[in-house]
Amino acid sequence: MKAxxxxxxxxxxxxxxxxxxxxVLQSIAKRGGHQFTFTxxxxxxxxxxxxxxxxxxETLQACLASDAVLLGAVGGPKWDNPNAPVRPEQGLLAIRxxxxxxxxxxxxxxxxxxxxxxPVKPDRLAGVDMIVVRELTGGLYFGxxxxxxxxxxxxxxxxxMVYHDYEIVRIVELAFRLAKxxxxxxxxxDKANVLETSRLWRQIASEIAVRNPGVAIEHMLVDTAAMRxxxxxxxxxxxxxxxxxxDILTDEASVLAGSMGMLPSASLGEKGPGLYEPxxxxxxxxxxxxxxxxxxxxLSAAMLLRYSLGLEQEALAIETATDRAVTDGCxxxxxxxxxxxxxxxxxxxxxxxxxx
Ligand code: IPM
Ligand code: MG
Numbered sequence: 001m002k003a004x005x006x007x008x009x010x011x012x013x014x015x016x017x018x019x020x021x022x023x024v025l026q027s028i029a030k031r032g033g034h035q036f037t038f039t040x041x042x043x044x045x046x047x048x049x050x051x052x053x054x055x056x057x058e059t060l061q062a063c064l065a066s067d068a069v070l071l072g073a074v075g076g077p078k079w080d081n082p083n084a085p086v087r088p089e090q091g092l093l094a095i096r097x098x099x100x101x102x103x104x105x106x107x108x109x110x111x112x113x114x115x116x117x118x119p120v121k122p123d124r125l126a127g128v129d130m131i132v133v134r135e136l137t138g139g140l141y142f143g144x145x146x147x148x149x150x151x152x153x154x155x156x157x158x159x160x161m162v163y164h165d166y167e168i169v170r171i172v173e174l175a176f177r178l179a180k181x182x183x184x185x186x187x188x189x190d191k192a193n194v195l196e197t198s199r200l201w202r203q204i205a206s207e208i209a210v211r212n213p214g215v216a217i218e219h220m221l222v223d224t225a226a227m228r229x230x231x232x233x234x235x236x237x238x239x240x241x242x243x244x245x246x247d248i249l250t251d252e253a254s255v256l257a258g259s260m261g262m263l264p265s266a267s268l269g270e271k272g273p274g275l276y277e278p279x280x281x282x283x284x285x286x287x288x289x290x291x292x293x294x295x296x297x298x299l300s301a302a303m304l305l306r307y308s309l310g311l312e313q314e315a316l317a318i319e320t321a322t323d324r325a326v327t328d329g330c331x332x333x334x335x336x337x338x339x340x341x342x343x344x345x346x347x348x349x350x351x352x353x354x355x356x
Contacts (some may be wrong), residue, residue, distance in 0.1 A: 002035045003309055006066040006273075008043040008059065008095075011088060012282025013292035014072020020294030020345040021301040026316050027349050028305070039066075043095065044074025044282075054091030055115050060098045063273060068308035069099070070301060071277035076284045086324045096136050100269035102167065103174050103244065104134040105303070106279055108263060110233075117258030117335050120230055128256050130236040131182070133175045134246025136267055138167045139197070141243050163197045163242065168204045170270070175240035177206060179215045182237050186217050188239035189225045189249065201242065222249070229253055254276035254279060259334040261293030262301035266307050274308045276300040286333070290340045293332040295322055298348060315351055321351035 007022060022038055029036045041059040044214035048054055054074070063069045074088040081087075095101075109129045115122035143160030150156070172188065179186045188205040190198035202219055209217035220228070222245045229249065233256050241249065254260040260280045267275040278296025286292055286325035299322060311329065328346040331337020339347065 001032075001307075001309060001311070003037070003067040004065070005036055005038050005304075006063050006069045007038050007040045008069060008071045009040060009046075010043050010074045010282065011045040011076045012073055012287040013280075013282045014044075014282055016073070016287075016290065016341050017150060017278060017294045017297035018070055018072040020341055021344055023351060024298050024318060025070075025293050025305075026313075026350075027352060028318065031317075031352065032311070032314055034311075034314075036077050043091045044070065044144040045079045047091060048079060048086050048088065052086065054086055054088050055094040057096070060095065060271050061166075063095065063099060066185075066273050068273045068304045069084060069095075069275040070297075071095075071275055071278065072297065073278070073282035075282045076287070093141060093179040095275065096267060097142065099267075099272055100137070101267035101275055102135060102137045102270075103171055103268045104136040105131055105178075105266045105268065106134060106250045106253070106263065107131040108244075108250075108257055110256055111258070111310050111323065111326050113260075113329070114258035114262075114286045114335065118256055120233070120256060121341060124231070124233060125256060127234040127258050128236075129183075129252070130233070131178060131238050132253060133171060133178065133238060133240040135163075135167065135240075135242045136173045136246075137243075139243035145214075161195065161197050161242075161244075163200060165200065165204060168201050168223050169208070172201075172208050172240055174211045174268075175238050179238040180212075184215045185237035187220050187236055187239045188213055188217060189220050189222050189227070189239055189245055191222050191245075192219070193221060197242065205240070224251060226252060229256070250279060258297070259293060261332065261334045262295045262299070264296050264298075264303050266300070266303040268307060270328060274304065276304040276308075290342065291333045292341050293334045294341050294345050295326075295332075295348075298322060298345070317352055318348070321348050321353075324351045 143162035192198040302318035305311040
């Protein structure tokens with residue numbers, strides 16, 4: 001297979017972890033006789049420095065013309081002022097919107113060898129294997145009106161939570177499709193006791209559940225879900241929720257895996273390229289030191305193979321090799337280990353089976 005992959009390393013540890021993922025992809029390509037080409041483009045803070053914008057038209061066009069996009073992370077102390085007119089995060093939001101990536105898939109599993117790395121008690125963590133399906137192009141992040149006004153009484157700020165029925169239908173249907181190949185349970189998370197958008201969400205989710213009798217649905221309020229993620233995380237299979245709730249719940253869920261550095265994500269649209277990125281940020285405190293955990297980025301590359309290129313065997317090969325490395329005690333500093341980013345990457349490449 002031939003694939004044209006765009007790499008957006010971004011800021012902080014982004015370049016370090018994406019170069020690890022690229023090495024793993026190159027190794028997979030060699031084993032399977034695939035031809036992957038990689039083209040780098042700027043996004044986030046480094047793009048602001050170079051071009052004055054967090055996402056340039058050139059980067060967006062390159063992504064649109066690609067088969068898939070691998071992203072590192074954006075942001076850093078240099079661009080931390082939330083009132084600045086251009087901010088790195090704008091690049092992330094613009095590329096999600098520009099590529100129509102309405103579905104953000106964030107799988108969270110507890111690895112048996114990492115149960116003690118989480119602050120949550122090990123008996124709660126056994127069997128944790130969930131995927132959070134976060135709506136990514138609607139809700140508070142993009143709703144209008146949005147902005148500030150000033151009148152005699154002072155300053156007023158507004159963000160709008162807006163959802164159209166079709167936005168809910170497509171994301172909940174995707175959650176049901178995923179559940180069918182898993183443990184056949186969807187937890188639809190909302191705040192239907194307060195929010196109108198959530199009442200529409202719950203109504204649509206219930207209708208879709210009726211059409212999918214093989215999958216169990218449970219509706220859960222977001223505050224309850226936040227609690228259950230810690231008290232009984234193994235009860236979840238597929239969680240589907242709106243943008244802001246999903247943002248908050250996935251950071252919380254990442255704690256179950258022992259380190260945020262372990263977690264990948266895939267952002268998918270109706271058609272066109274998907275975007276793959278670790279869920280961690282740019283970690284400016286350790287940037288440039290070569291000690292970042294590359295696993296989140298490497299597992300994102302596995303998701304890229306699975307969802308954008310249809311290379312399931314190759315995706316599994318990376319996931320198995322990563323699992324083995326962790327079982328064998330390979331750890332970076334975030335998990336109290338001594339391996340550098342390069343060494344951890346080598347450990348995973350060494351464990352890729354000879355043929356896929
Ligand atoms: C995430 C991040 C982003 C978000 C930020 C950086 C804009 O927190 O991908 O979860 O809120 O979506
Ligand atoms: Mg977040």
